[in-house]
Structure formats: C-alpha cells, structure tokens
Amino acid sequence: MWHDDPKVECKDWRAAGSHDGNGTSLFILSVLLCLLFNQEKFTMMMRAAVGLWVLSVVICVGRGHHHPNHLGHGNDKAGQDTVVNGSASSVSLVNEVNQEFSFRLYRQLAAHADSQGKNIFFSPASVSTALAALSVGAQGETHRQLFSGLGFNSSLLTQTDVDQVFQTFLQRANNTSQEDGSEGTAVFVDNGFKPKPEFLQTLKQSYLADGFNVDFTNTTESADTINKYVEEKTNGKIDQLVENLDESTVMYLISYIYYKGKWETPFDPKLTKQDDFNVDENTKVPVLMMNLEDSFKTYHDHDLNTTVLQLPFNSSYSMLLMLPDVMATLENAIGPKHVTKWLKAMMRPRVLDVYIPKFSIKTSYNLKDVLSEMGMTDMFGDRANLRGISEEESLQVSQVVHQATLDVDEAGATAAAATGIDIASNSVVPVLKFNRPFMVIITERNTEKILFLGKIINPTI
Structure with a gap:
C-alpha cells in the first residue's frame, strides 16, 4: 500500500478524497508530525498566499532513551464499564471537549511571551487532530498526558472511541461540497523504519491517512517529496513547507484543511x-x-x-x-x-x-513549551512512551510548530x-x-x- 510517488498513493489510500479548489479565499490547514532520532534539528518555513487561510502544525518525534512503560492506552480497559454508549454520544462529547481545548490553547498562546504584541491565529481543529493521531501510538503515562491535555476523560472515552469520532469528523468534512474544502492526513515513513501495522492501519482507517515510503537519509529528496505533496493538497499555494530534514528523521505525519469560502453577501x-x-x-x-x-x-x-x-x-x-x-x-x-x-x-x-x-497575516508557533504547560510533557523527553508506534525503536516528540496565515478580502473573508x-x-x-x-x-x-x-x-x- 506504500509508494514513492505521493500522487499515486494519495488516490489509493484515502477513504474520502480531498476537494482541491480553483478559486480564491481559501482555507488551508496543514499539520506535520515527524519522527526523529535526536533533538529538533530542522526548521519549517511556510510562504503566505494571497486569498488563503493557511495553517500547519509540525510535530517532530525522535528516538530517545526513555524508560519502558508497558501500560496500555491510558488504562482504557479500566473505563470500559462507563464508556459513552452510541456513536452520536461520543461525537457530541469529543466535540464539546475540542471546543474547550480551543480556548485553553488560545489562552496559553496569548499568555506566552513570544505572542505579546503579535496577532494570534491558529486552528484548534488541526492541533487536536494531530495530537489525537499521535495518541494512537502512545502508551502509559504519555498517553494519559495526551488524553488529559486534550481534555478527554479516559473513563468516558477510549482510544477507539476517539479514533472513530475523528474519522466521523474527517469524513463529514470531505462529504461537503467542493465550496467547503477538505481535510486529511498523510504519513511519510523511512524505508528502514517499520512502524506497527496496527498503528498504520488506524491512521489509514480513522484519520484517512495517505501513506508513503521515503529515504530520509536523502534529506533534500525526502523534503522535496513532502513539499510536493503539501503543494498539491494546498492547490499550489504552499510549495516549501519543509526547508530541510535531519538524517535521523524516520516519520512525518501531515494533516491539512483546505477551505474555499465566499461571503454570502460579498463586499464591493x-x-x-x-x-x-x-x-x-x-x-x-x-x-x-x-x-x-x-x-x-x-x-x-x-x-x-x-x-x-x-x-x-x-x-x-x-x-x-x-x-x-x-x-x-x-x-x-x-x-x-x-x-x-x-x-x-x-x-x-x-x-x-x-x-x-x-488584511493578510502570518503566524508561527513552537508549541513545545505551550503543550508542556498544558500537561503534555513526557512525549518531549526520555520518558516518552510511543511504543504503540514501534516496540523496537525508542521514540520521542522533539518539537511542535504551528504556522498559519489569514487573508481577508471582499470576495471571501470579511x-x-x-x-x-x-x-x-x-x-x-x-x-x-x-x-x-x-x-x-x-x-x-x-x-x-x-x-x-x-x-x-x-x-x-
């Protein structure tokens, strides 16, 4: 199911196709997860595009020397008796939690020293989707912190519940008209790295992920591969999201939102x-x-x-x-x-x-400190337990970067x-x-x- 050419695999993997548009006033959101051997050693760049809403989150996960923890997904089984009954109830609960997360994250960003005197613009939906996808591969205390940081109560929601709800969200977004746009994810895996098949299957089924094999030891070529994928999904508006990669990179997970909106009553x-x-x-x-x-x-x-x-x-x-x-x-x-x-x-x-x-604005955030302040600490260090991705590799998150641009004009914004x-x-x-x-x-x-x-x-x- 894995190919070197994103254009081929995108068509094979997605449960629901993306809707690329040709008009102006676009929303674009891109979320990027990468697995690394060491500390963060790469930078991300995004060009603003006129008439676009663009957002990306970058999460870099690297090999670390964490202490093994063999607990399951946040002791999910312990809460089975009180799991919310019915898909509709789970969707409603996760939606409420995501709304609360939106404003908690906003306040953390607004209080951060780097945000003082600057515009703030980000996608809560993008960040929560990225972290939920990451939680698929997290276990023990790392998983508990991710769930708690996102606001999920493990006695009410299991990992499976969350995965199914995000599948519903993504399918719903992609079933709307082309005017609305599309959402999705993609995972880029190094040829020498073998994630657990069940991890990849969950990303494919629940997070509608496209999948690709790349050679991350060839940093220039693999960066080009990712950038070409992002360029295609953003209708050519973002052509160099990744500037360079470290040779220790073993995985990238990208999620994006593309939205084309026009005002009900346009401005003259x-x-x-x-x-x-x-x-x-x-x-x-x-x-x-x-x-x-x-x-x-x-x-x-x-x-x-x-x-x-x-x-x-x-x-x-x-x-x-x-x-x-x-x-x-x-x-x-x-x-x-x-x-x-x-x-x-x-x-x-x-x-x-x-x-x-x-107006047109651009924002960029490194969310490592922000998410740590929200209780998601272990995934960034030696205590990271991402054994749901791989039992053989010691992995950790090295950085989380969030980028966005917002363009408002007479045709489709304000x-x-x-x-x-x-x-x-x-x-x-x-x-x-x-x-x-x-x-x-x-x-x-x-x-x-x-x-x-x-x-x-x-x-x-």
Whole structure:
C-alpha cells in the first residue's frame, strides 16, 4: 500500500478524497508530525498566499532513551464499564471537549511571551487532530498526558472511541461540497523504519491517512517529496513547507484543511478605502477598510462588553468577529458557552454600516513549551512512551510548530471600508467599525465546531 510517488498513493489510500479548489479565499490547514532520532534539528518555513487561510502544525518525534512503560492506552480497559454508549454520544462529547481545548490553547498562546504584541491565529481543529493521531501510538503515562491535555476523560472515552469520532469528523468534512474544502492526513515513513501495522492501519482507517515510503537519509529528496505533496493538497499555494530534514528523521505525519469560502453577501471592492486602525491608544496604522451596508446578525454581550458580528459564508460556516471594549476581558473569559449563546441569541438581522480591514497575516508557533504547560510533557523527553508506534525503536516528540496565515478580502473573508458614514433616507444606520483589536472565530453553525480562532491586534504585520 506504500509508494514513492505521493500522487499515486494519495488516490489509493484515502477513504474520502480531498476537494482541491480553483478559486480564491481559501482555507488551508496543514499539520506535520515527524519522527526523529535526536533533538529538533530542522526548521519549517511556510510562504503566505494571497486569498488563503493557511495553517500547519509540525510535530517532530525522535528516538530517545526513555524508560519502558508497558501500560496500555491510558488504562482504557479500566473505563470500559462507563464508556459513552452510541456513536452520536461520543461525537457530541469529543466535540464539546475540542471546543474547550480551543480556548485553553488560545489562552496559553496569548499568555506566552513570544505572542505579546503579535496577532494570534491558529486552528484548534488541526492541533487536536494531530495530537489525537499521535495518541494512537502512545502508551502509559504519555498517553494519559495526551488524553488529559486534550481534555478527554479516559473513563468516558477510549482510544477507539476517539479514533472513530475523528474519522466521523474527517469524513463529514470531505462529504461537503467542493465550496467547503477538505481535510486529511498523510504519513511519510523511512524505508528502514517499520512502524506497527496496527498503528498504520488506524491512521489509514480513522484519520484517512495517505501513506508513503521515503529515504530520509536523502534529506533534500525526502523534503522535496513532502513539499510536493503539501503543494498539491494546498492547490499550489504552499510549495516549501519543509526547508530541510535531519538524517535521523524516520516519520512525518501531515494533516491539512483546505477551505474555499465566499461571503454570502460579498463586499464591493469599489468601497474599499484607506483608513486608520488603532493598534493601541498611541499607535495608528493605515489599512484598507472594506465597507458594506447590509442586514447583519449581531449580539452585544453585556457581561463581556463585547459586540459580536456574524458574517456567513455561502455554506454552513460563518465568521464571528468580536469587538470588545477591553480585549483582556474578552480573551480571559471566552469559552464554548459564549459561542453557543451568541449563535442562539443573534437578534434578527438589522441594517448596519460595517467596516472591516482587508488584511493578510502570518503566524508561527513552537508549541513545545505551550503543550508542556498544558500537561503534555513526557512525549518531549526520555520518558516518552510511543511504543504503540514501534516496540523496537525508542521514540520521542522533539518539537511542535504551528504556522498559519489569514487573508481577508471582499470576495471571501470579511467586509468593511469607506468612511464609516452612512446616509439613509429617514434613519441613521448604526456604524460598526473594526478599527481596533478584535477576535475572530470560524465555526460551523450547526455543530459549533471551531476551525479557526485568533486575535487581530495589527492587521499590517
């Protein structure tokens, strides 16, 4: 089932095919897992693409000298009597857990020193998928930490339950129209490394993984192989995700999300004009402001002193833009219950004159410290127990890198521009102007699955 040519194997392995699109305003998410012999020795690079949402997570797993631990998947059997009954219940539970994980991870990123004064943008769905796939090969305390860090209760959910739910998520994403895009994973295995067949089978069945054999001792050629695969899955927009590889690399696992979205009501580019964005009380930067006067659903959360605007895509997805009076008040308190309340309590559409900056941002994170602070520590050191991947090799995670770009334009992201003044025949149209720091969520309206989450404090960086 393994081939050297990604183009051949992609068609053979996937339970559900990806949907490559040809339009603009794309979401792209890529997650990368790699197995290494030693410490992290490679860097990742991603080019931003105009009109794209791009996200990648890189997890590098290397051979280490950990102490053997022969416990199973977090003592799954101990919790069998209380396992959630029914696939629908498991899906609902994992979805709720993933939503909680989204905001816990956001707060860890926001509090990190490297994030101060910078935009934040990432995909919680991507990170949780990558870590869930990794947990397939984890055992003992390492598995317990992964489950706990993700928020899974092992007395309610076994590894099999989680695998089946992520299979449902991925199949559902790939069964939507081409307008929505696709999600998937891929695993690249060194010719001399033999993972357990059951590990690969679970990745194939539950995480829809494409599989390839490569020669990681030829670092240039193997990096090119991975980059060509990523380039194909991202419709040519990311052509050099991996800059170089170490000869000790034994495995790469990539997961990606490709999304093509168009606004239900597009913005008129003729109304886009230069305006000021207030980064803080003392700093203003020039931006191109898009403008649209139309009927919008909004909600004002008095507890958080935040105005929420819903911008629907021409699909089941929406973007929520949150404009707080004080950013810290919003980002320290926001959680899944707020998203649920906002979506349910959105008042009937009313006419607003909306201004939103047209922008492209790029973010990059090394999540090793962040995930360690969330309790997932053992997988990064000698205590790592990844014997579900291989009994013969001593493996460990060496780094986790998360990269993203976000592009917003008139056709498929956000709308705003003009002067902020609306003249109506007999009434004053309220103005909602996102000309200061705001938060953003991309969510599926029915399931409330959070695809993307972030904060824009300066759309020019």
